[in-house]
Amino acid sequence: MMNYFELFGLPIGFQVDTTKLRQAYMELQRTSHPDKFTQSSANEQETALEKSAIANKAFTLLNNKELLLPYVLEVMGYMESDEKYALSPDFLMEMMDLNEAWMDAETDTDKHTVTEQVKTIQNAIYTPVKAILEGNSINITKEAMLQVKEYYYKKKYLDRILADFR
Numbered sequence: 307m308m309n310y311f312e313l314f315g316l317p318i319g320f321q322v323d324t325t326k327l328r329q330a331y332m333e334l335q336r337t338s339h340p341d342k343f344t345q346s347s348a349n350e351q352e353t354a355l356e357k358s359a360i361a362n363k364a365f366t367l368l369n370n371k372e373l374l375l376p377y378v379l380e381v382m383g384y385m386e387s388d389e390k391y392a393l394s395p396d397f398l399m400e401m402m403d404l405n406e407a408w409m410d411a412e413t414d415t416d417k418h419t420v421t422e423q424v425k426t427i428q429n430a431i432y433t434p435v436k437a438i439l440e441g442n443s444i445n446i447t448k449e450a451m452l453q454v455k456e457y458y459y460k461k462k463y464l465d466r467i468l469a470d471f472r
Contacts, residue, residue: 309381310363310364310367310368310377311368311381313330313361313364314326314327314330314331314334314364314365314368315330316330316368318378318381318382319442320374320375320378320438320439320440320441320454321439321440321441321442322368322369322374324369327365327368327369331361331364331365334357334361335358335361338354338357338358338361339358340354340355340358342354375454375458376458379451379458382451384448384452384454384455385455385458391455391459393459393460393463397460397463400427401463401467404420404423404424404467405467405470407419407423408420408471417471420471421468421471424464424467424468424471425468427464428461428464431457431460431461431464432457432461434453434457435450435454435457438453438454439454
């Protein structure tokens with residue numbers, strides 16, 4: 307099955323050249339948009355509609371940093387959709403402590419302190435993978451990809467905690 311990078315003729319990576327993406331998307335829509343097939347057979351119209359829907363979905367995903375990271379991990383074979391990933395007990399214990407601190411926070415200042423602790427952890431887990439995620443290399447080692455995967459799941463957990471704090 308063709309991945310979205312192949313659909314637009316782009317290299318697989320955590321950074322997408324949005325100019326090239328937009329150009330490829332527009333060209334694909336120019337040639338296969340359903341409006342071009344109004345006089346065609348029902349089968350051709352359906353095919354055009356499917357191609358257009360896939361192009362729209364792919365364009366949206368590749369333009370979204372939050373969706374791009376897990377998609378690259380999936381395409382590269384380092385993650386499966388709906389994977390049950392086990393975070394380390396130490397990390398989970400730290401998260402439990404933060405949740406308890408949030409529940410015990412009595413003032414806005416206390417809550418702000420806990421929120422800042424979460425943000426500090428977010429920055430700390432991003433630093434080791436920053437060069438990988440912000441670089442243009444598509445030749446990333448297995449060890450680096452696994453590090454990005456770990457980062458993704460921790461970030462997802464921390465994002466959920468911050469959302470719960472609101």
